[in-house]
Amino acid sequence: MAFDDPNLVSSGGLVPVLALADSAGLWDLADQHLTVPTDKGANAGLKVASLVGGMVAGADSIDDMALLRHGGMGRVFARAYAPSTLGSFLRAFTFGHVRQLDAVASRFLITLAGLTRLLGEADAAENSSAGGYALLDIDDTIIEVHGHAKQGAGFGYSGVRGLNALLAALATATSAPVVVAQRLRKGSTTGSPRGAKRLVGDAVRTSRRLLAKTQPVLVRMDSAFYGRGPVHAALAGGAEVSVTVRMDKAVKAAITGIGEDAWTTIEYTDAVFDETSGKWISRAEVAEVDFTAFAAQKKSEQVPGRLVVRRIPDFNAEKNKAAGQDTLFDVWRFHAFFTTADPDVLDTVTADKTHRGHAVIEQVHADLKNSALAHLPSGVFTANAAGLVLAVIAFNLTRAAGTLAAPDLARATTATLRRKLITVPARVATSARRITLHLPTAWPWEAAWTALFNSVSDPPPLHAD
Numbered sequence: 001m002a003f004d005d006p007n008l009v010s011s012g013g014l015v016p017v018l019a020l021a022d023s024a025g026l027w028d029l030a031d032q033h034l035t036v037p038t039d040k041g042a043n044a045g046l047k048v049a050s051l052v053g054g055m056v057a058g059a060d061s062i063d064d065m066a067l068l069r070h071g072g073m074g075r076v077f078a079r080a081y082a083p084s085t086l087g088s089f090l091r092a093f094t095f096g097h098v099r100q101l102d103a104v105a106s107r108f109l110i111t112l113a114g115l116t117r118l119l120g121e122a123d124a125a126e127n128s129s130a131g132g133y134a135l136l137d138i139d140d141t142i143i144e145v146h147g148h149a150k151q152g153a154g155f156g157y158s159g160v161r162g163l164n165a166l167l168a169a170l171a172t173a174t175s176a177p178v179v180v181a182q183r184l185r186k187g188s189t190t191g192s193p194r195g196a197k198r199l200v201g202d203a204v205r206t207s208r209r210l211l212a213k214t215q216p217v218l219v220r221m222d223s224a225f226y227g228r229g230p231v232h233a234a235l236a237g238g239a240e241v242s243v244t245v246r247m248d249k250a251v252k253a254a255i256t257g258i259g260e261d262a263w264t265t266i267e268y269t270d271a272v273f274d275e276t277s278g279k280w281i282s283r284a285e286v287a288e289v290d291f292t293a294f295a296a297q298k299k300s301e302q303v304p305g306r307l308v309v310r311r312i313p314d315f316n317a318e319k320n321k322a323a324g325q326d327t328l329f330d331v332w333r334f335h336a337f338f339t340t341a342d343p344d345v346l347d348t349v350t351a352d353k354t355h356r357g358h359a360v361i362e363q364v365h366a367d368l369k370n371s372a373l374a375h376l377p378s379g380v381f382t383a384n385a386a387g388l389v390l391a392v393i394a395f396n397l398t399r400a401a402g403t404l405a406a407p408d409l410a411r412a413t414t415a416t417l418r419r420k421l422i423t424v425p426a427r428v429a430t431s432a433r434r435i436t437l438h439l440p441t442a443w444p445w446e447a448a449w450t451a452l453f454n455s456v457s458d459p460p461p462l463h464a465d
Contacts, residue, residue: 120174204237
């Protein structure tokens with residue numbers, strides 16, 4: 001055994017993926033918008049491309065970027081930077097430079113969506129179970145860190161020491177989620193909506209640019225974001241909201257006013273469908289009542305809408321019923337959310353089912369943590385904040401590559417796409433000044449890889465009309 005072949009590469013799929021990134025203008029956008037000072041910020045486009053390429057190939061730390069400099073990679077790609085150079089580049093970022101990188105990420109995503117079917121078929125929205133709404137999910141996740149040199153790390157509500165990533169993921173009826181906005185926050189601010197107002201505004205604006213002008217957007221959030229800032233930011237951008245509320249006095253009073261005949265049985269956990277009656281046999285029920293959010297504030301900040309309530313029997317309370325605890329809130333457990341969605345588009349049952357789909361953003365969190373966000377490698381907070389944006393760019397780029405490769409890969413996870421399309425071993429050969437990649441024979445996903453390569457090749461392949 002010997003590590004002596006200068007013509008082998010371990011990630012042949014980087015060739016079409018980075019060609020796609022080039023077509024979407026990643027290099028030019030970074031050169032145009034990033035103004036990182038000194039020589040550390042020189043050639044920003046190539047450095048951003050190196051970092052994104054490394055993340056696509058599986059790097060989750062600065063040292064891992066060395067995988068871009070093995071075997072024949074220097075013959076396939078020009079100017080792959082050393083890990084130390086890329087680390088110095090990230091550590092030179094300030095918060096303003098991170099915001100510049102945010103601008104690169106949003107513009108790159110818009111161009112990427114124009115080149116691929118990243119958000120599915122435009123005419124499929126009308127058949128959506130969500131009433132044609134594009135769904136914009138806002139949520140945060142804790143990225144655990146170790147060691148005492150992590151700037152900004154702290155303990156939040158989960159008891160885990162880490163940093164907090166706030167993400168906004170957009171999906172349609174025919175597409176998997178893509179990340180349209182992101183922000184890294186200090187670990188001690190976990191559980192708070194700090195910075196959520198700006199992020200929601202940015203996310204809604206980017207979503208409106210990605211979607212057809214007539215397609216409505218529904219912003220889904222949990223109770224941590226039930227506040228005037230995030231809600232008004234969504235409404236100001238032209239979106240509707242569906243946000244979980246806290247059980248305060250106003251919400252409890254509204255629930256108490258719902259009549260017993262207003263509740264509708266729904267499909268829920270352990271429900272059984274009765275074909276004879278055509279109804280679900282379930283102990284979960286939903287109802288709704290008109291509700292004004294932030295009613296205690298001045299009139300300009302009040303938001304009229306609907307309070308949709310789901311109730312489930314509290315079996316522990318039923319056991320104690322004989323002990324004199326026979327009240328409404330002892331017998332039932334309630335989950336309520338506030339929405340401004342049109343009731344003619346999302347009725348009570350559909351609105352509840354749509355809101356429960358907010359959990360899809362947990363899959364985005366898991367995907368990122370299983371790839372580029374497995375670590376936050378730097379001790380500098382702004383370097384890690386820039387790393388989050390780069391991880392999002394790599395996530396969206398990989399998903400776009402999957403949509404070009406094969407229909408069954410359009411919703412695949414990053415790990416699956418990397419295994420089938422990216423980490424394909426190849427041997428580099430040169431003939432008549434032309435580089436040829438020799439890929440493994442009988443590769444199970446050869447058709448998908450070839451489809452991706454042909455989609456981004458220059459000149460593009462001819463297709464019959």
